[in-house]
């Protein structure tokens with residue numbers, strides 16, 4: 001069978017090869033969903049008549065963005081109970097009571113709204129931790145064409161047989177969906193947090209993960225109070241406690257990591273624990289500022305996540321990039337601790353690795369053709385010079401500057417319109433569901 005060929009012509013490609021040479025101009029060839037060539041001039045023999053050619057004039061071409069922590073099921077709680085509450089009080093008085101009444105229709109409407117919002121703002125892979133209707137989410141991801149890591153979130157503040165039931169559901173999700181949808185869906189096991197899961201339950205989850213070789217994901221050290229309470233109850237810091245349980249013996253990604261001690265950061269560097277940095281959610285809930293410069297200095301993989309719309313309140317990774325680049329400069333009174341280059345790496349290559357998509361996140365031969373087009377003609381994108389591209393993307397652009405989105409060479413968004421999902425239906429369902 002003839003290979004399907006796609007050529008992206010006249011592009012300015014953000015390849016992030018090195019800090020000195022992060023941008024290349026020219027063209028990119030894609031065969032059966034994989035990038036096979038990227039260079040200045042198209043080799044003449046590479047243009048067969050049947051190839052589809054897309055003109056990227058006036059666009060930056062960037063690897064698709066990875067949002068490494070969120071909860072799409074609660075998307076319809078955007079703006080609900082925004083009364084400036086700390087995390088625990090917010091969960092107990094706003095989130096959990098509302099979610100008790102969530103039907104499959106409500107979560108599905110939330111999933112679709114989130115997936116649509118992410119697609120239109122250039123996210124091509126996301127992690128979703130939620131405790132309801134994850135099979136429906138998986139079906140929607142399959143249909144949308146996106147990549148996702150799905151986790152059936154588990155809260156262990158319940159009797160043993162209920163804990164067991166949750167773990168069995170999470171394992172079934174793995175067996176039903178891991179590596180499915182042409183490898184676009186992956187599954188991790190995800191206890192909600194050490195403060196909502198007793199050690200005995202965490203041990204059960206770690207055993208199950210090790211038995212099947214499943215990666216683990218959890219919230220960790222999001223706010224100071226939760227860490228102090230953990231130390232009071234168990235006599236040790238939660239990161240060290242999780243290590244004792246074996247949580248970091250396989251692949252593990254933790255969300256937040258705002259209040260980690262030096263020895264926990266050293267441990268994570270040693271064990272290759274990856275961190276999803278969620279600066280906007282951490283600021284909004286008054287949780288604090290994670291030591292990202294300290295993480296990077298130790299070589300820890302740092303990616304970016306929005307967390308849910310209930311604590312952000314959007315899923316725009318451009319906003320997340322900008323805030324993550326800025327807060328550490330301000331907090332440390334040192335503008336050199338973050339850079340546009342490192343921030344873009346976190347949002348692309350590091351994020352994809354954190355999600356276990358080892359073949360994504362880079363515009364280079366051999367990688368999956370997951371990429372986005374950014375409009376270079378907006379007033380806030382001018383003057384348009386190649387050496388200013390990274391700065392423009394991190395500090396000036398927004399999700400609404402994304403015009404086209406491709407995953408494995410398949411176009412999912414064209415001229416800012418969704419091709420795989422019905423935008424009007426998503427809008428109507430979101431209004432009606434809640």
Ligand SMILES: [Zn+2]
Nearest residue numbers: 070255307308
């Ligand atoms: Zn979260």
